[in-house]
Amino acid sequence: MRLPDAQVAVLRAASATDAKTVEQLAAETDRKPETVTRAAFDLRDDGLVAVDERTESTATLTDEGREYAAAALPEVRLYRAAVDAGAADEPVSMGEVIGAAGLSGAEVDIALSNYARKGYGDIDSGALTADPDADPDADAEAAALDALADGASEGGDGGDGDAGDASDADVDDDTLDQLERRGLVDRDERTVRAVTLTDDGVTAMMEGVETSETVDRLTPEMLTSGEWADAEFAEYNVEADAPAVEGGRVHVLRQAAERVKDVLVGMGFREMDGPHADAEFWINDCLFMPQDHPARTHWDQFALDVPPVRDLPEDLLDRVEDAHRDGVGDDGDGYHSPWAESVAREVDLRGHTTSLSMRYLSGQQVGELEEPQRYFSVEKVYRNDTLDATHLLEFFQIEGWVMAEELSVRDLMGTFTEFYEQFGITDVRFKPHYNPYTEPSFELFGRHPETDELIEIGNSGLFREEVLTPLGVDCDVMAWGLALERLAMLTTGAEDIRDLHGTLADVEFLRNAEVTY
Numbered sequence: 001m002r003l004p005d006a007q008v009a010v011l012r013a014a015s016a017t018d019a020k021t022v023e024q025l026a027a028e029t030d031r032k033p034e035t036v037t038r039a040a041f042d043l044r045d046d047g048l049v050a051v052d053e054r055t056e057s058t059a060t061l062t063d064e065g066r067e068y069a070a071a072a073l074p075e076v077r078l079y080r081a082a083v084d085a086g087a088a089d090e091p092v093s094m095g096e097v098i099g100a101a102g103l104s105g106a107e108v109d110i111a112l113s114n115y116a117r118k119g120y121g122d123i124d125s126g127a128l129t130a131d132p133d134a135d136p137d138a139d140a141e142a143a144a145l146d147a148l149a150d151g152a153s154e155g156g157d158g159g160d161g162d163a164g165d166a167s168d169a170d171v172d173d174d175t176l177d178q179l180e181r182r183g184l185v186d187r188d189e190r191t192v193r194a195v196t197l198t199d200d201g202v203t204a205m206m207e208g209v210e211t212s213e214t215v216d217r218l219t220p221e222m223l224t225s226g227e228w229a230d231a232e233f234a235e236y237n238v239e240a241d242a243p244a245v246e247g248g249r250v251h252v253l254r255q256a257a258e259r260v261k262d263v264l265v266g267m268g269f270r271e272m273d274g275p276h277a278d279a280e281f282w283i284n285d286c287l288f289m290p291q292d293h294p295a296r297t298h299w300d301q302f303a304l305d306v307p308p309v310r311d312l313p314e315d316l317l318d319r320v321e322d323a324h325r326d327g328v329g330d331d332g333d334g335y336h337s338p339w340a341e342s343v344a345r346e347v348d349l350r351g352h353t354t355s356l357s358m359r360y361l362s363g364q365q366v367g368e369l370e371e372p373q374r375y376f377s378v379e380k381v382y383r384n385d386t387l388d389a390t391h392l393l394e395f396f397q398i399e400g401w402v403m404a405e406e407l408s409v410r411d412l413m414g415t416f417t418e419f420y421e422q423f424g425i426t427d428v429r430f431k432p433h434y435n436p437y438t439e440p441s442f443e444l445f446g447r448h449p450e451t452d453e454l455i456e457i458g459n460s461g462l463f464r465e466e467v468l469t470p471l472g473v474d475c476d477v478m479a480w481g482l483a484l485e486r487l488a489m490l491t492t493g494a495e496d497i498r499d500l501h502g503t504l505a506d507v508e509f510l511r512n513a514e515v516t517y
């Protein structure tokens with residue numbers, strides 16, 4: 001008989017009289033347990049071996065369990081001290097007995113509650129009696145602890161060497177349940193498979209088995225050469241234990257970004273696109289951010305040491321400079337602080353994607369826009385922040401704006417309510433805020449599902465005249481920048497933004513996290 005290599009090895013190592021576990025066979029044949037398991041199942045399907053499966057449970061003493069095994073259970077110590085103090089005859093002060101038993105701290109409560117549970121005696125208004133018929137030597141929990149502790153001293157036979165490791169075969173289940181509830185043992189279950197040769201297996205061995213080359217896949221070469229006709233194909237065994245394979249997967253943040261895009265497109269928005277490194281003009285000046293604003297320093301934004309941007313729309317540049325110097329409208333007023341075109345032409349990594357909104361609203365990107373319009377982007381921004389649980393140096397912003405006649409704060413709030421509802425976030429909070437470019441402005445907060453804390457999830461407002469007039473927009477525009485990572489923290493339950501991306505990302509978390517909405 002010809003059989004695949006691993007099956008031949010298992011067949012040779014197996015015995016008809018002596019059941020061998022997969023682990024034993026793996027050691028004897030120098031193969032992995034999962035290879036042996038698979039071979040054993042294949043042999044069983046051919047009737048050559050029998051595979052006996054049973055679940056083996058092990059009980060391991062916890063640290064506390066080990067302490068009590070060495071020093072006796074607190075309630076037993078309490079009982080013995082009570083009997084010594086004469087509590088079998090008349091009530092004795094509880095404090096005295098506790099002291100005599102040498103119990104302190106958490107042990108006191110443990111001793112008292114189990115004392116009562118086990119009927120060692122009564123506890124009544126500070127006094128203790130002991131039942132003379134109780135027998136702590138017959139205490140099943142104490143006996144089980146001793147048995148498990150002894151198991152440990154007999155150990156060292158190639159097991160994992162954990163002290164207190166023992167088969168629980170001789171301890172009854174109720175006692176083990178009780179000890180587990182008390183936190184004195186940990187229990188574990190695993191499947192043990194044992195293999196024995198069947199009569200057919202013995203016959204096959206006597207007739208002789210040889211290794212055959214098995215083929216696990218059909219190749220074009222085998223088809224053209226005709227070799228397939230004689231090949232022996234390995235069978236699939238879907239029950240075999242196999243190593244876990246971690247397949248590729250879309251990153252949770254990317255999943256969240258795609259979902260955000262779908263939702264916004266569904267709400268009638270179109271997508272914006274534009275440069276990551278851009279002129280300060282689009283990033284800051286158009287937004288009526290004075291050139292000496294602290295957010296414009298290198299403390300906050302990354303400046304690039306590259307030649308200045310040459311092609312900025314000249315007339316817009318003039319109108320923006322006017323707004324900065326003199327304000328907009330009859331009673332408008334400027335900043336009375338220095339403004340230089342050279343600064344506007346410098347290149348920075350964008351600290352927000354509101355630079356894209358400026359490009360689109362100005363007509364620069366897709367031509368003049370007639371209201372109503374809705375645009376969004378889900379793009380990366382860069383800030384010179386300090387890394388912590390809620391801040392990264394680069395993150396994704398969900399930028400968006402709506403251009404229409406007569407917009408109000410109600411429209412803004414309604415849009416966010418509708419948007420976040422799609423992600424199962426129904427209690428968005430708003431807090432009045434200040435931005436140089438919007439009035440009124442609001443920060444948005446959402447409740448973290450794990451910590452229950454309110455975390456900031458975005459910033460928003462209605463663009464002010466000083467922004468819209470130079471851009472040539474004469475209706476209302478409401479706008480926002482929301483943090484994708486913060487949204488992902490709410491939908492995945494991640495408590496630290498650094499678990500989501502960056503060098504410290506938690507791969508295990510990323511593999512298993514479910515993005516819920």
Ligand SMILES: N[C@@H](Cc1ccccc1)C(=O)O
Nearest residue numbers: 352354459460461479480481
């Ligand atoms: N640019 C703001 C977000 C925002 C955009 C548009 C209007 C109002 C606020 C930020 O990064 O926080």
